[in-house]
Amino acid sequence: MPALVVIGSQWGDEGKGKVVDVFSSQSDYVVRYQGGSNAGHTLIVDGKKTVLHLVPSGVLHPNTKCIISTGVVLDIETLVQEIKALKANGLLQNDEQLLISDTATVLLSYHRRLDQAREQDAKNEKIGTTGKGIGPAYEDRASRKAILFGDLFSPDKLKEKLKKSIDEKNFLLEHKYKEEPVDIDKLFTDIQGWTEELRPYRCKNSPYEIHQALKADKKVLFEGAQGTLLDLLHGTYPFVTSSSTISGSACIGSGVGPNQIDKIVGITKAYTTRVGSGPFPTELDDEVGTHLGTVGHEFGATTGRKRRCGWLDLVALKYAIRINGITNLALMKIDVLSGLETVKLCTDYKVNGEKTSVYPTTPGDLSEVEPIYKEVPGWSEDISNAKSLQDLPANARSLISLIGAEVGIPIDVISVGPGRKQTIWVKPLF
Ligand code: GDP
Numbered sequence: 001m002p003a004l005v006v007i008g009s010q011w012g013d014e015g016k017g018k019v020v021d022v023f024s025s026q027s028d029y030v031v032r033y034q035g036g037s038n039a040g041h042t043l044i045v046d047g048k049k050t051v052l053h054l055v056p057s058g059v060l061h062p063n064t065k066c067i068i069s070t071g072v073v074l075d076i077e078t079l080v081q082e083i084k085a086l087k088a089n090g091l092l093q094n095d096e097q098l099l100i101s102d103t104a105t106v107l108l109s110y111h112r113r114l115d116q117a118r119e120q121d122a123k124n125e126k127i128g129t130t131g132k133g134i135g136p137a138y139e140d141r142a143s144r145k146a147i148l149f150g151d152l153f154s155p156d157k158l159k160e161k162l163k164k165s166i167d168e169k170n171f172l173l174e175h176k177y178k179e180e181p182v183d184i185d186k187l188f189t190d191i192q193g194w195t196e197e198l199r200p201y202r203c204k205n206s207p208y209e210i211h212q213a214l215k216a217d218k219k220v221l222f223e224g225a226q227g228t229l230l231d232l233l234h235g236t237y238p239f240v241t242s243s244s245t246i247s248g249s250a251c252i253g254s255g256v257g258p259n260q261i262d263k264i265v266g267i268t269k270a271y272t273t274r275v276g277s278g279p280f281p282t283e284l285d286d287e288v289g290t291h292l293g294t295v296g297h298e299f300g301a302t303t304g305r306k307r308r309c310g311w312l313d314l315v316a317l318k319y320a321i322r323i324n325g326i327t328n329l330a331l332m333k334i335d336v337l338s339g340l341e342t343v344k345l346c347t348d349y350k351v352n353g354e355k356t357s358v359y360p361t362t363p364g365d366l367s368e369v370e371p372i373y374k375e376v377p378g379w380s381e382d383i384s385n386a387k388s389l390q391d392l393p394a395n396a397r398s399l400i401s402l403i404g405a406e407v408g409i410p411i412d413v414i415s416v417g418p419g420r421k422q423t424i425w426v427k428p429l430f
């Protein structure tokens, strides 16, 4: 069973980075296949924190190859900084560990500037993007104007593509947003510097590399970014990101067939968070919300923004299980619930006075639902050192069983703290 997809089942920041790091000890490859530096994946090993935005979260395991594949929008300036920081901390010792696909989309400063200018201009209708240029970069790809990573190594072609791509951006920046235009010559020179830094990682045919690995029965882990409810097609549109974040995207973004995937692991917080605008039925604006935010340190790993917090929404989780085909769950941050007198799980929604367990797919409808909760007793013990299910208080064990029974799929991993070792494996992964 060598190929496994790890995806976020909520609005991102579920703890994917931690799980991928933990799973990577058994993985030969970790592949990032969508999103860009809007992602912030936190890894904590022996108390040392590493936040990754573009480099796959397998990087702390020197024998695990990390591939940034076609579906990613690659902010080369940020990537160069990220690689430098990893090297300075002795965390990326071997250049052969990282591979960057020639067909990944290059993201440059003008994508970021346009993203930020649009958000500023939107006034009361902001999406609350990370400002990392994700939307504009995917627009370039869809409109066939994108610069691909492989283009960086042909300066003449690059200059021509850059001019074409920047022309429209400059028109918007100057005339619509009243900003300075992009200085093409300066950018071109900068790009040449970044290209040299990234040359050692160039991978001319990443789908072939992944196919060969799968053929040789290597263990390949596909690392999702963002979360199901931020999916461009199936999320809370328009309050979503600009890529497909569901499990099928692992195939599209890396060029493997769906029949290659053996397991889809959904990463789920024991409560819910969201950054940015959009509906959030179980959001809490009370002392429990403050508890979750404070004890859970719910601040964005990319932007530092405060995350909105609320109870676990099982209606949304069941929707995520269906549209991703999630086979197993990892339940994260259950330690954050310690100290709450009772814990609530949203089991159904009330819509126009009627009870339903069906998740509505239009955000307008989602803003109108009223959550129906099941309330169970909490626990006061600190569980962050628990090594097995038996170490957990009875009420925590009951909560985990209840969640498993409600959603109908196994919970294979329980996370009781941010550290690599604060992980209870109910069942082996591969
Ligand atoms: P990702 O984007 O899905 O990788 O998640 P983030 O890294 O953005 O956010 C998850 C946060 O929760 C990080 O600060 C992690 O260190 C932390 N974290 C992960 N698992 C646990 C856990 O089980 N308990 C606690 N308390 N923190 C956790």
Ligand code: IMO
Binding pocket: 008, 011, 012, 013, 014, 038, 039, 040, 041, 127, 128, 129, 130, 131, 132, 133, 134, 135, 224, 225, 226, 227, 230, 239, 240, 241, 242, 275, 276, 277, 301
């Ligand atoms: P990880 O991988 C949480 C959210 C933004 C905003 C919306 C659109 O760390 O889980 P974008 O910049 O993508 O155009 O913003 O998506 N968002 C995330 N929220 N975690 C993330 O990534 C996110 N990436 C984007 O806050 O609401």
Ligand code: MG
Binding pocket: 012, 013, 014, 039, 040, 041, 042, 301, 302
């Ligand atoms: Mg994150």
